Amino acid sequence: MKAAISLTDNGSRNFTHALICARRMDDDEAIEDVCLIARGEGVELFDTALDPELQGELSPVMDGDVTCKVSYPCVESREMDLVDGVEPVESGAIELLEMQSEGYDLIKVP
Structure with a gap:
């Protein structure tokens, strides 16, 4: 199994929920890949x-x-510096579609 977690909200509760999901999935041996995508x-x-x-x-x-x-156009419009290790992508929505076509299951938070 592979999972793509989509985060579209900047609320701390949703962020915490997405991170808990990501950590639990990362610890599960049945899940081979986990990606958290923020848009x-x-x-x-x-x-x-x-x-x-x-x-x-x-x-x-x-x-x-x-x-x-993270969706790069969203980052660029906010003039922000990304945390080290976060990969900017041209479009978060398109990235999610591509990942689904590669067999990733989509989990939306919130």
Whole structure:
């Protein structure tokens, strides 16, 4: 199994929920790949200016095998600096479609 978690909201509860899902899936041996993709307001949660408490929640996910991607046009329009290890993509929506065609199951948060 492969999972793509889509995050479109910048609320801390949704971010925490997405990270918990990503960590649990990363620990599950039946799941071979996990990717967290932020689009829209969700990209703000991958800014280096993120609240230190939320950064602490992100670190274990980034240290594992979870890939984190963000929609680059959303980042560019906000003039933000991404957390190290986060991969910008041209379009988060198109990335999700491509991943689904590659066998990834979509999990939407919220």
